[in-house]
Amino acid sequence: MRYILTRGFTLLETFIVIAISVVALAALSNLFIIFNNTYGYQQAFMAGAGSASNAMNAIEAAILPADQVVASHSFSGTAYSSGATTLVLGLPSVDSSGNIIAGVSDYIVFYTSSTNLYRLTAAGAGSTRTSGLKKLSTTLFSISFTYDNVDFTKVTNVATDIVTRAQFKQQTVQSHLNEQVYLRNPQPLP
Amino acid sequence: MIIAKDLRLKQSQSDCSPDHGVATTPWFRGFSLIEVTVAIAIIGLMIVTTSTLLQRLPVSGDEVRDQDTALKVARTEIEVLRAGGYDALPASGPFTNPLLSSLTSGSASVTITAYDAKTKQADVRVSWVGTGNTARSMSLTTLIAQTSGMP
Numbered sequence: 001m002r003y004i005l006t007r008g009f010t011l012l013e014t015f016i017v018i019a020i021s022v023v024a025l026a027a028l029s030n031l032f033i034i035f036n037n038t039y040g041y042q043q044a045f046m047a048g049a050g051s052a053s054n055a056m057n058a059i060e061a062a063i064l065p066a067d068q069v070v071a072s073h074s075f076s077g078t079a080y081s082s083g084a085t086t087l088v089l090g091l092p093s094v095d096s097s098g099n100i101i102a103g104v105s106d107y108i109v110f111y112t113s114s115t116n117l118y119r120l121t122a123a124g125a126g127s128t129r130t131s132g133l134k135k136l137s138t139t140l141f142s143i144s145f146t147y148d149n150v151d152f153t154k155v156t157n158v159a160t161d162i163v164t165r166a167q168f169k170q171q172t173v174q175s176h177l178n179e180q181v182y183l184r185n186p187q188p189l190p
Numbered sequence: 191m192i193i194a195k196d197l198r199l200k201q202s203q204s205d206c207s208p209d210h211g212v213a214t215t216p217w218f219r220g221f222s223l224i225e226v227t228v229a230i231a232i233i234g235l236m237i238v239t240t241s242t243l244l245q246r247l248p249v250s251g252d253e254v255r256d257q258d259t260a261l262k263v264a265r266t267e268i269e270v271l272r273a274g275g276y277d278a279l280p281a282s283g284p285f286t287n288p289l290l291s292s293l294t295s296g297s298a299s300v301t302i303t304a305y306d307a308k309t310k311q312a313d314v315r316v317s318w319v320g321t322g323n324t325a326r327s328m329s330l331t332t333l334i335a336q337t338s339g340m341p
Contacts, residue, residue, distance in 0.1 A: 020230070027234070031241050031244075034241050038244045038245070041251075045251045049251070049258070175255060177258075178262065178266070178287070179265065179269075180269055182269055182273045
C-alpha cells in the first residue's frame, strides 16, 4: 500500500487548524455552560415557583368545598390544630355516584415541617377521596393562614400566603403567592 | 477525508505509472477558502442559534410566574366580589393586593357594569410590565346577581 500524501503539514497549516479548533471548542463549551446554567435555573424555578403554584392550587381545592375549618383533629393518632401555619379542614364525603354521605366527613390538614409543606388526607368511610400524605413543596420559605374569625367554626374566609425560595448558584428564585379563598358552603360538620 | 483517500487509491490503481506520485496527479486538491468559510459560518450559526434559544428559556419561565401571580390577584378579587354580593359591589376603580408589588409596575382595577336589571358584570383586570418592557395584562369576568353573595 502506497501513501500518496507524503509532505505532511506546514507549521502554518497546523497553527490555523489548532486556532480553528480552539475557537470551535470555546464556542461549544460556552454552549454547554449556558445549557447547564439554564437547566439548573429551570430546576430551581420548578422547585420554587412551580411548587408554590401547586401548593396554592391544592389548598384552594380543599378550602372551596370545605364545610368548616376544624380547630383540631386527630389523624390516625397524631393531632393537628389549625393555626397560622397549619390548616385543618372538614369536608363533606362524596361517594362514587357523587352523593354526599350523611354523617361522614373527610379531613384534610396542611402542615409544614422545616421547608416542606404536606397535605394529609383522612377520608371517611365510603368516600372517593384517597387518604394519604402528599408533599406539596420542598422549598417552602414561609406560609401563613389568616382567618376572618377567631372562632374556627365561624370561619368563612381563609387568606393564604405562600413564599417559596430555591437557590441556584448565586441566584435565588423566589415566588410569593397570596390568595383569599372563601368556603363556598360553610356549615356545621355532621 | 476517508472518501477522498478512497478516491485517491482508486486513482492510483487505475493510473499505471506509479513513479508519478503526488506531484503529477494531485487528484485531491483540498478545500478552498470559500468552502471552509461557508462550513465554519454554518457551524457558527448553529451554535449561536442554540445559545439564543437556551438564553430565552428562563425568560419564558419568569413570564409564566408573572401570569400565575396576576391570575391569583384577579381570582382573589373575584372571590371577594362574589362573597360580598350584589349590594356590596364597589364602584369601578383600582384595587390593591399584596401580590401586586411582586409584579413590575403592577396595577389592578375592577370595572362594574350593569348586565341586566338584576345582574351586574364585574371585569377584573391586572396589568404589569413583562420582560423586554412589554405591557402584559390578564382579566377575569364574572356576573353577580342580586340574590348572590355569602350568608
